[in-house]
Amino acid sequence: MLKQTEGSHAVAEAVALCRPEVVCAYPISPQTHIVEGVGELVKSGELRNCEFINVESEFAAMSVAIGSSAAGARTYTATASQGLLFMAEAVFNASGLGLPIVMTVANRAIGAPINIWNDHTDSLAMRDSGWLQLFAETNQEALDLHIQAFRLGEELSLPVMVCMDGFILTHAYERVDMPTQAQVDAYLPPYSPRQVLDPAEPVSIGAMVGPEAFMEVRYLAHAKQRQALERMPAYAAEFKSIFGRDSGGLLHSYRADDAETIVVAMGSVLGTIKDTVDEMRAAGDKIGVMGLTLFRPFPSAQVRDALQHAKRVVVLEKSFSIGAGGILATNVRTAISALPIDTYTVGAGLGGRAITKRSLHALFRGAIQGKLEFLTFLDLNREVVDKQLAREAQKRRSGPIAENLLRDVGVVAAKIV
Amino acid sequence: MSYQPISFYQTGTFTVGNRLLAPDERSVQAQVKRYNSLNSGHRACQGCGEALGARYAIDAAMEAAHGQLIAANATGCLEVFSTPYPETSWQIPWVHSLFGNAAAVATGIAAALKVKGKHDVRVVAQGGDGGTTDIGFGCLSGMFERNDDVLYICYDNGGYMNTGIQRSSATPPAARTATTMAVGAEPGNPFGQGKFVPAIAMAHDIPYVATATVADLRDLEAKVLRAMEIRGARYIHILVPCPLGWGTASGDTIKMARLAKETGFFPVFEAEQGVVTGVLPIRKKLPVEEFLRPQKRYAHLFGKQPKVDVIAKLQALADRNIRKYGLLGEEH
Ligand SMILES: Cc1ncc(C[n+]2csc(CCOP(=O)(O)OP(=O)(O)O)c2C)c(N)n1
Ligand code: SF4
Ligand SMILES: [Mg+2]
Numbered sequence: 101m102l103k104q105t106e107g108s109h110a111v112a113e114a115v116a117l118c119r120p121e122v123v124c125a126y127p128i129s130p131q132t133h134i135v136e137g138v139g140e141l142v143k144s145g146e147l148r149n150c151e152f153i154n155v156e157s158e159f160a161a162m163s164v165a166i167g168s169s170a171a172g173a174r175t176y177t178a179t180a181s182q183g184l185l186f187m188a189e190a191v192f193n194a195s196g197l198g199l200p201i202v203m204t205v206a207n208r209a210i211g212a213p214i215n216i217w218n219d220h221t222d223s224l225a226m227r228d229s230g231w232l233q234l235f236a237e238t239n240q241e242a243l244d245l246h247i248q249a250f251r252l253g254e255e256l257s258l259p260v261m262v263c264m265d266g267f268i269l270t271h272a273y274e275r276v277d278m279p280t281q282a283q284v285d286a287y288l289p290p291y292s293p294r295q296v297l298d299p300a301e302p303v304s305i306g307a308m309v310g311p312e313a314f315m316e317v318r319y320l321a322h323a324k325q326r327q328a329l330e331r332m333p334a335y336a337a338e339f340k341s342i343f344g345r346d347s348g349g350l351l352h353s354y355r356a357d358d359a360e361t362i363v364v365a366m367g368s369v370l371g372t373i374k375d376t377v378d379e380m381r382a383a384g385d386k387i388g389v390m391g392l393t394l395f396r397p398f399p400s401a402q403v404r405d406a407l408q409h410a411k412r413v414v415v416l417e418k419s420f421s422i423g424a425g426g427i428l429a430t431n432v433r434t435a436i437s438a439l440p441i442d443t444y445t446v447g448a449g450l451g452g453r454a455i456t457k458r459s460l461h462a463l464f465r466g467a468i469q470g471k472l473e474f475l476t477f478l479d480l481n482r483e484v485v486d487k488q489l490a491r492e493a494q495k496r497r498s499g500p501i502a503e504n505l506l507r508d509v510g511v512v513a514a515k516i517v
Numbered sequence: 518m519s520y521q522p523i524s525f526y527q528t529g530t531f532t533v534g535n536r537l538l539a540p541d542e543r544s545v546q547a548q549v550k551r552y553n554s555l556n557s558g559h560r561a562c563q564g565c566g567e568a569l570g571a572r573y574a575i576d577a578a579m580e581a582a583h584g585q586l587i588a589a590n591a592t593g594c595l596e597v598f599s600t601p602y603p604e605t606s607w608q609i610p611w612v613h614s615l616f617g618n619a620a621a622v623a624t625g626i627a628a629a630l631k632v633k634g635k636h637d638v639r640v641v642a643q644g645g646d647g648g649t650t651d652i653g654f655g656c657l658s659g660m661f662e663r664n665d666d667v668l669y670i671c672y673d674n675g676g677y678m679n680t681g682i683q684r685s686s687a688t689p690p691a692a693r694t695a696t697t698m699a700v701g702a703e704p705g706n707p708f709g710q711g712k713f714v715p716a717i718a719m720a721h722d723i724p725y726v727a728t729a730t731v732a733d734l735r736d737l738e739a740k741v742l743r744a745m746e747i748r749g750a751r752y753i754h755i756l757v758p759c760p761l762g763w764g765t766a767s768g769d770t771i772k773m774a775r776l777a778k779e780t781g782f783f784p785v786f787e788a789e790q791g792v793v794t795g796v797l798p799i800r801k802k803l804p805v806e807e808f809l810r811p812q813k814r815y816a817h818l819f820g821k822q823p824k825v826d827v828i829a830k831l832q833a834l835a836d837r838n839i840r841k842y843g844l845l846g847e848e849h
Binding site: 121122124149150151153154155156157159160163164165166167168169170171172173175189190193197297298299301302303304305306307308309310312313 | 618627
């Protein structure tokens, strides 16, 4: 059914259609509306056979989820940013134990300085946690990916993060096609755990493993995750047959067949990138896009296939590994390392900095003209940075960085160029 | 048939022998059909109070739950010595997730059982004092506050034993640990710090809170059985001497637990809805020195010149327990 609704609410409804049995909630912007939505459906009685638990921290949220999943219940939670880091130990634990919990990450920057706006630093900080990571481009895709996430996670017995851009998607009112319960039931069978805490068949879960077998356990986790590379396209195809639309899969190329320049990105910014590419195509530029849906496991072979004919690849990412460079870009570069392709890393949209078509035009033009440096930051205010560097060079007690920068910038509200 | 003398009382204890009791009054452990939930073969030190406490507590919980029990375990000695890969001593469904989240994991298990309509399956969480009073305290308090249907059992050996005997918030004052060394002007753990979680549990107004020691195992069993009659958040805090950490002889574990109780150093009581309903009275009051002297962690108090002032301060703490909980039996 088509409806105009908030991204968070669409996700809440989709999650409810998946018949979760335990949902743990701890509030953090911009995730709040999602768990509030699920909670209301439970409290009103619309979502039956579901325990909605208000926990005391994100660490508890993931820990409760671990317990309920290990006891055989379909389990869901959601978080963002500081919350994801606060539960980090349990995030790794959930995947190590092989528990197919589904969690929405309403992507948000990590402090300090505290910042509630969108970027991908939070989920990418968990990239080695053993969770599958799916990135949604639109609210429709966010909704659909949750339904696929339960299917995928439970099949592989691994937890899945569905990442959607905080505010940009979570708080945007858009038209979505909400599936029916019958459709979701046809797609998603009841959860049948591989391991379960059951007095009829007692097992010890989470025993200590020493050097004699730890490597094998880790290898198996990798091997299991890699199975998603085959499952995801298959589940996307099945999804299409039931729900009638393309959603999910590993990656999506756009106008890339003959493209000399391919822009790689994840999440909602793909919309702005595609609009920019359309305009550049109209002006005769051979430019295309590759949007990545599945970030973990990383579909290296498929990325290579999608990019192999390009002359240059511009990876635009809302994340940055301080002291090293791009995160997504590093993965992309590894995938195409045998090919003669120039790869550019562009840090963009950090802490919610708006990514505008005007800036993208200039960026892509620079890449095509060979003027782009290999690591750049979109719309970086060089003046402010230099001023602070000079201040630090001059004076030992130069003061808190964030305060200095805000004073230099002269505004406190987000600045859209 | 050879002559076998019958003792009405075990030597040095007040525990009446099981054989003199009616069958239904006998201890859970005395039954041939006991569950052996924590089976032999685990790797605990000789005389480990935690292993003993866990065996009695979990078997009693199993008895009460008719074998329908799931346990969540915090990281710590109990977890490590019971599940060295590829072996496990647990005969019950058991999960270890992390050091600080046993209470929350148990909440999750209880929620899953509830939603699946498995009302007969019960849940216990267990951890050491570090996993309970320190790192797991947030999850524990959350579980209490929501009154989740979990029995949490803390095995208090007064320190982080699994990592090599460091101080926890349950380490008693003056005790030497690897991080409260017996050096300097005030050797050992400082006075005026630490917390007594049973009292904090009571402040949550949860249905049931009890303390116990491995000296009175019938009392321990009875408290677990009582706790299992109740639904909601329940807490049992068991003092479990650790020969390694305390520096006591392996054969003295029960004696040390008894001395802790008989000196008033560790108050044994139970409480319902935040109100103390009963205490295990001191039979024969002993000075704390009797409890302290056999322990190497207090050796610095008993050098050539015994630290009478420090011992007096510890005595004052015991006396305060005695007054507060009416341990001489005259109150409550
Ligand atoms: C987050 C985290 N911090 C520290 C540790 C290290 N650690 C493991 S067991 C343990 C001590 C456990 O002490 P306690 O809970 O009192 O149990 P005991 O071993 O004394 O029975 C510590 C510090 C850990 N496993 N996880
Ligand atoms: S160190 Fe102490 S608690 Fe740990 S196994 Fe040995 S005796 Fe038991
Ligand atoms: Mg301890």
